[in-house]
Amino acid sequence: MSIQNKIHELQAELTPAGCTLVAVSKTHPPEAIAQAYAAGQRHFGENKVQELAEKAPVLPADIHWHLIGHLQRNKVKYIAPFVHLIHSVDSERLLEEINKQAQKNNRVIPCLLQVHIASEETKFGWDATELLAFVQSGILTNFTSVKIEGLMGMASLTENTDQVRQEFAQLKQLFAQLKTLALPPNVAMHTLSMGMSSDYKIAVTEGSTLVRIGSTIFGHRNYSV
């Protein structure tokens, strides 16, 4: 199926569920992104700063670019002028740097806090208890040039769909719990970023408001090119 048809099919499935589709275009060339764009897709996700910074200038200016991969503090400056949403905020020090670069660019940068929900050790993110303490500490009020719009999480890479469902349900529960708290003015729980090609259907039934889908749209990734 063509990229255009895939976009149309996913949009028809996700839009009624109130779920935003972010097309994850990492490793794929601008031509592939342009095909998805022609099908009406406007939200695209990349996981590497350099790749994002190279692609954005050669593609239409009304694309909303999402940074979904682990972000190093020394690279924030390259995407700060234009990034639409950073999904992978996993430390106070990173948030501090995003705030600083946002100020330099005279803008407010929307961010999600990444939560560690998978059983694997390698996935980044806050533990639920750490995150609750951090949000309630009041520290976030200092970061006036960032806006926390919700949470992001990645489930374990496993065939065990019950486990995946449980991990998404946990994240949804944390999201709902945060909504009930008195939050700082620059924090609002609107966006729950969970679900990728292999598990987005489960994520949507568990309350995802945004899915990050790559290979289902663009095909398999070839990392050697």
Ligand SMILES: *Cc1c(COP(=O)(O)O)cnc(C)c1O
């Ligand atoms: C690559 C990636 C995705 C998309 O993965 P697919 O399996 O290709 O849909 C989603 N989220 C993150 C954080 C990624 O790095």
